[in-house]
Amino acid sequence: MRRIVAYIRPHKLEEVKTALAERGVTGITVTEARGCGSSEEQSDWFLGKEYVVSLPPRLKLEVVLKTGAVEDAIQAILQSARTGRAGDGKIFVLPELDVIRIRTGERGEAAL
Numbered sequence: 001m002r003r004i005v006a007y008i009r010p011h012k013l014e015e016v017k018t019a020l021a022e023r024g025v026t027g028i029t030v031t032e033a034r035g036c037g038s039s040e041e042q043s044d045w046f047l048g049k050e051y052v053v054s055l056p057p058r059l060k061l062e063v064v065l066k067t068g069a070v071e072d073a074i075q076a077i078l079q080s081a082r083t084g085r086a087g088d089g090k091i092f093v094l095p096e097l098d099v100i101r102i103r104t105g106e107r108g109e110a111a112l
């Protein structure tokens with residue numbers, strides 16, 4: 001199993017969620033975050049206006065899925081989260097050791 005952690009622009013959430021759902025992704029956690037990347041963040045757009053922001057808001061998406069489903073999910077996020085401008089975000093992939101569904105005690109992929 002793998003955990004995908006993706007930092008995306010907040011206004012892209014619905015598009016990304018839909019793209020992931022279309023590829024069979026069910027479980028997802030979204031957390032409000034702020035951050036910056038490797039390129040200096042000079043400005044960001046809000047309500048059609050450009051503002052200088054040092055740590056603009058981003059959403060942190062976490063999805064744990066079977067290893068074989070990772071590439072599909074990455075493509076879904078790439079296509080739905082990209083605007084082409086600096087600050088579009090980043091996707092990290094981590095190993096996931098175990099998952100336990102609390103209601104049933106199921107473990108591993110069966111619990112995803």
Ligand SMILES: Nc1ncnc2c1ncn2[C@@H]1O[C@H](COP(=O)(O)OP(=O)(O)OP(=O)(O)O)[C@@H](O)[C@H]1O
Pocket residue numbers: 007008033034035036037038039040056058085086087088089090
């Ligand atoms: N190395 C990192 N570690 C943790 N979070 C990161 C890292 N890089 C980016 N992020 C997160 O992703 C968000 C967007 O990053 P961003 O897209 O600006 O990366 P970048 O490397 O500067 O690429 P770009 O040149 O396209 O702007 C950041 O606000 C931050 O939340």
Ligand SMILES: [Mg+2]
Pocket residue numbers: 036037038039040041086087088
């Ligand atoms: Mg950047």
